[in-house]
Amino acid sequence: MVGTLLYQGLVGLSEAMYLWLVAAGLSLIFGVLRILNFAHGSLFMLGAYLAFYFIRLLGGNFWVGLLLGPMVVAAVGWALESFFLRRVYHLDVAFQLLLTFAFVLIFDDLVKLVWGPLYQSVATPAVLSGAVRVLGRPYPVYNLFILGVGALVGLGLWLLLEQTPWGTVVRAAASDRDMASALGVRVPRLYTAVFIFGAWLAALGGALSVPVHTISPGMGESIIIEAFLVVVIGGLGSLKGAFLGAVLIGLLHAYGIMFLPMFELALAYIGMAIVLIIRPWGMFGVREV
Amino acid sequence: MSNTRGLNRRDFLKVSVAGAAGVALGSELGFPAIVHAAKVKDPIKIGLQGIMSGPLGAYGEYMKKGATLAMEEINSKGGVLGSKIEMNFRDEELKPDVAVKNARFFVDDWGADFLIGIDSSGVALAVGQLMAELNKILIVTHAATEKYNEGLVYQKQIKQCFRVSVPVYQDGIASAYVAKDLPVKTWATVSPDYEYGYTSWKMFKYYLKELRPDVEFVGESWAKFGTTDFSSHITKVMAEKPEGIFTTEWGGEAVAFVKQARLFQVFYQTKAWMNPMGGAMDVLHGLGKEYPDGAWVSSRYWFLYPDTARNRAFVEAFRKRWNDFPAYVAETSYTAVYAIKKAVEKAGTLDVQTLISTLEGMELDRPAGECVIRAEDHQAVYTVPWGEITHDPRYPMPILRNLKVFPAKEYYRKPPFPPIG
Numbered sequence: 001m002v003g004t005l006l007y008q009g010l011v012g013l014s015e016a017m018y019l020w021l022v023a024a025g026l027s028l029i030f031g032v033l034r035i036l037n038f039a040h041g042s043l044f045m046l047g048a049y050l051a052f053y054f055i056r057l058l059g060g061n062f063w064v065g066l067l068l069g070p071m072v073v074a075a076v077g078w079a080l081e082s083f084f085l086r087r088v089y090h091l092d093v094a095f096q097l098l099l100t101f102a103f104v105l106i107f108d109d110l111v112k113l114v115w116g117p118l119y120q121s122v123a124t125p126a127v128l129s130g131a132v133r134v135l136g137r138p139y140p141v142y143n144l145f146i147l148g149v150g151a152l153v154g155l156g157l158w159l160l161l162e163q164t165p166w167g168t169v170v171r172a173a174a175s176d177r178d179m180a181s182a183l184g185v186r187v188p189r190l191y192t193a194v195f196i197f198g199a200w201l202a203a204l205g206g207a208l209s210v211p212v213h214t215i216s217p218g219m220g221e222s223i224i225i226e227a228f229l230v231v232v233i234g235g236l237g238s239l240k241g242a243f244l245g246a247v248l249i250g251l252l253h254a255y256g257i258m259f260l261p262m263f264e265l266a267l268a269y270i271g272m273a274i275v276l277i278i279r280p281w282g283m284f285g286v287r288e289v
Numbered sequence: 290m291s292n293t294r295g296l297n298r299r300d301f302l303k304v305s306v307a308g309a310a311g312v313a314l315g316s317e318l319g320f321p322a323i324v325h326a327a328k329v330k331d332p333i334k335i336g337l338q339g340i341m342s343g344p345l346g347a348y349g350e351y352m353k354k355g356a357t358l359a360m361e362e363i364n365s366k367g368g369v370l371g372s373k374i375e376m377n378f379r380d381e382e383l384k385p386d387v388a389v390k391n392a393r394f395f396v397d398d399w400g401a402d403f404l405i406g407i408d409s410s411g412v413a414l415a416v417g418q419l420m421a422e423l424n425k426i427l428i429v430t431h432a433a434t435e436k437y438n439e440g441l442v443y444q445k446q447i448k449q450c451f452r453v454s455v456p457v458y459q460d461g462i463a464s465a466y467v468a469k470d471l472p473v474k475t476w477a478t479v480s481p482d483y484e485y486g487y488t489s490w491k492m493f494k495y496y497l498k499e500l501r502p503d504v505e506f507v508g509e510s511w512a513k514f515g516t517t518d519f520s521s522h523i524t525k526v527m528a529e530k531p532e533g534i535f536t537t538e539w540g541g542e543a544v545a546f547v548k549q550a551r552l553f554q555v556f557y558q559t560k561a562w563m564n565p566m567g568g569a570m571d572v573l574h575g576l577g578k579e580y581p582d583g584a585w586v587s588s589r590y591w592f593l594y595p596d597t598a599r600n601r602a603f604v605e606a607f608r609k610r611w612n613d614f615p616a617y618v619a620e621t622s623y624t625a626v627y628a629i630k631k632a633v634e635k636a637g638t639l640d641v642q643t644l645i646s647t648l649e650g651m652e653l654d655r656p657a658g659e660c661v662i663r664a665e666d667h668q669a670v671y672t673v674p675w676g677e678i679t680h681d682p683r684y685p686m687p688i689l690r691n692l693k694v695f696p697a698k699e700y701y702r703k704p705p706f707p708p709i710g
Contacts, residue, residue: 004528013522019520052310117342118350119541124548132552137527140552143520212548213517214541214575222515254521261511279581 003135007256010134014143016250017150018044021205022223023230023242024157025198031237032174032194034097034208035085038207039103040202041224047073047203048215050113055122055210062125062211077199081192089191104220111217119216128211142212149208154243168192174237181202230270233275235285244283303475308311330402331640332375333368335360335626336395338405339431339618344515344541347571348408348618352430353378355619356405359626360608370637381407382492383514385415392416396423396578399667402639403428407627409617410434410457410484411653417441420449421486424622424641424649426648428628430621431589438666439706449664453628453653453669454621457485460491460537460565462700467675468583468692469500471561473533477526479519479546480537486511488538489565491579507531507574512538519546523553532560539566544575547584547590555579556594566619567615568643568676573686580687581676587675589617590657591689594674603656612685615656617673624655624669627690628662 026040051069080103089093094230117279128145131138157174161167171189173180205223205267230249234241256264263270281287337356339349360374368374377399381388388407395401404420406653407413413432418441420427429437429452438456441447459708469475476497480486494506508529510522514641519538523546526534536554538546543566556562567586592604603623607615615623628648633639636647649664660671676689 001321008521008524008528009523015518106631111341118345118543119344119346119550119575120572121541121544122577123577124552129552137524137555138343138558140549140554142552193485209517212545212552214344214545215543216346218343218516222517229461257510258522258525 003137007135007137007139008258009221009251010139011143012148012250012252012254014245014250015253016246017228018209019226019230019249020150020204020243020246021153021208022202022227023234023246024153024239025201026224026227027231027234027237027242028157028201028232029195031200032170033085033191034091034177035089036093037085037198038097038100038179038224039080039107039219039220040100040198040227041222042104042107043199043202043220044206044223045072045111045190045215045217045220046076046107047206048210048219049115049120049206050215051210052120052122052209052215053115060123064123065210066204066207069207070200073203073206074196074200077196078192080199081123081195083193086188086191096208102145104224107220108217115255117217119214121214122210124211135194146208149204151205154239157239186213229272232282235282237277237286238282238284241282241284243264269270303514318359321603327637328444329369329428329633329637331368331372333372333375333403333629333633333639334399334401335359335376335403335405335629336379336391336399336401337376337390337622338381338395338404340378340383341378341408342382345383345408345539345584347616348431348569349378349380349406351570351616352408353620354607354613355615355621355623356626358607358610358619359623361409361610363626363630369633374626374630377401381409381412383409383410383412385409387418388412389419392419392423396425403629405431405441405622405629409438410488413437414441414484417447417450421447424449425630426451426641426644428453428625430611430625431618432456432485433460433589434488435702435706436440436484436488438663438668439702441662442668443666443704443706448667449641451628451648451667452667453624453655453660453662455486455671455673456617456701458494458697458701459587459589459673460485460489462496462702463587463675463695464489464493464535464563464565464585465496465500466695466700468497468504468533468561468563471533471585473559474503475507475529475531475562476533476535477503477506477510477529477531478535478537479510479512479522479526480535481509481539481542482513486537490535491709507706511539512542514601516542517545519549520553523550523555527553527555527558530558533562533563534559534561537565539569540571542573543567543569547572547576547581548579551579554590556584558646561585567678568617570614570619570686573688577686578680580680582678582680585675586676586689587673589615589673590615590620591674591676592618592620593688594659594694596660599654600656600658614684620656622654624657624660627655628653634674666706668701670697670701 051065055065128142230245234245251268297438339352342347379391508526562584674692679690
């Protein structure tokens with residue numbers, strides 16, 4: 001029984017990693033730019049579609065798709081921030097939501113125009129198709145790979161933000177934009193860089209999902225809702241919160257399917273409600289004063 | 290012919306001659322031949338709705354292609370009693386409220402004479418309920434719930450509802466006939482968390498238990514609509530060590546499910562995999578070489594069955610027109626349009642009551658084979674094979690081998706439809 005539980009948890013963890021990659025970018029962007037990017041799920045979708053495009057273009061090479069897809073989305077992120085988002089930072093949050101929601105619709109239709117309304121899929125790369133024995137049962141190498149990528153991204157983000165001068169600047173701008181600016185930090189450029197990075201993370205999640213899921217227009221909307229749940233639970237702007245939030249949602253999902261299938265969907269929302277009642281600023285969020 | 294004012298002399302003569310012939314032949318044919326000379330309405334409008342976007346969007350697309358092909362064939366040969374067919378397409382989005390709005394739009398605003406299509410069972414029940422009020426004929430070409438033919442038509446007597454695609458008996462009863470001969474004693478399912486998923490599994494269990502009392506059903510997991518990651522569902526049911534997996538996941542979800550089941554080595558740990566929707570064209574294309582050899586699948590029409598001139602001609606025409614093989618909803622939607630043609634020609638009117646009695650018991654020579662529309666529940670009865678997945682270099686997608694054919698007449702549930710279990 002303990003083995004079954006642990007195993008189911010491990011499966012839930014790997015499912016959580018896609019969500020973590022999306023939530024990490026969403027939270028990072030909110031923490032620094034103070035903007036709720038509703039189109040963040042669309043960047044996940046774009047990452048998936050572009051990876052799919054490059055994989056098909058290059059005769060099925062997953063790794064090239066994984067590299068190029070998110071890079072193109074990073075460029076899209078640059079354009080999005082430089083030409084559009086930059087103009088609404090000083091406006092009310094409603095304008096920011098409207099603008100980013102407009103991009104959700106634009107990207108959905110764009111994907112439909114280019115790749116059609118139907119779903120797409122590519123083969124799982126052979127190297128990642130096998131399984132290893134974990135707790136006496138087969139555990140897919142692909143899920144291990146996803147866990148590895150998720151952990152690496154977590155570690156990388158921590159090193160980047162806590163251990164590098166750039167990270168110090170980002171944290172300074174996040175906690176007090178005006179003061180950072182007065183001290184000579186070029187805040188607009190920093191914003192662009194953070195947004196590009198966040199977009200890349202979402203696209204990486206999307207690209208990683210291509211060989212094992214099917215991709216279709218609208219896939220961004222379902223993940224953005226879950227990603228919002230994650231950052232609300234974890235605390236807006238907190239990466240640690242985003243990671244633990246994603247893990248919590250992944251586990252609730254996996255154990256919910258096992259024990260409470262009727263309430264599986266509701267569990268994540270109940271979790272969010274509890275967090276909001278006890279700590280409205282999220283598990284690791286900072287209380288606004 | 291009360292309205293002769295609009296006719297010129299020549300037309301009037303034609304009608305008179307036809308009328309004379311009609312009187313002469315009418316008694317023998319059982320219907321008045323006189324009507325063949327007059328147009329019932331031009332154009333005859335058919336509104337089609339199906340899922341046209343997202344993971345299941347291929348179904349609506351194939352419906353469109355099949356129905357369009359039929360329309361083009363019919364129109365190029367002079368139409369229906371001289372009237373052209375015109376079609377309009379809408380996305381049902383798998384939502385009953387959207388579909389009901391579409392149906393109202395088709396009939397009230399666009400002036401549809403017939404409605405066809407519909408992928409989701411929930412949608413079929415919602416639109417079916419509405420048909421008595423709209424008083425137009427609806428021919429379902431995909432949604433499979435037995436609550437449509439047994440409930441709406443047979444019990445509630447909503448006679449405007451018809452179906453030319455298979456009922457869930459293909460998924461839940463024919464599958465049991467296949468499963469009884471498989472070396473599997475324990476079955477589990479991962480299936481859609483809605484009407485279609487429950488009802489197929491319920492029938493599968495009930496009929497298989499009757500045929501093979503020794504089998505057991507050891508696990509089930511219900512995946513929400515829109516599930517992309519089936520991992521937790523797979524590990525949940527695999528913890529019960531079933532020997533066979535039965536699933537009614539379809540479209541992109543069936544593709545994702547098989548891909549992930551492969552990763553979890555389900556095909557090595559079990560002896561059989563059954564999916565009544567697994568032989569659908571989009572799933573075959575979507576999985577390609579990744580589709581495990583020997584998986585048992587079916588659909589609502591298989592383009593290589595039956596091997597008749599009628600079917601070969603349809604497949605040929607479809608490939609020529611769309612550069613693709615016909616999916617089952619393409620055949621059923623194609624058939625729906627031809628059923629409308631045949632009924633209108635026979636009835637000679639668009640009067641709904643007359644059309645209903647014309648369609649009841651009508652025989653259709655469709656690509657999928659000979660077929661009768663049962664009068665009691667307005668369900669088309671035709672045979673669709675089950676088969677095992679195989680990879681044949683002559684085709685760009687996997688095809689079926691080792692076809693198992695059970696005559697639909699024998700395993701279809703019959704009026705008065707005794708309750709299951």
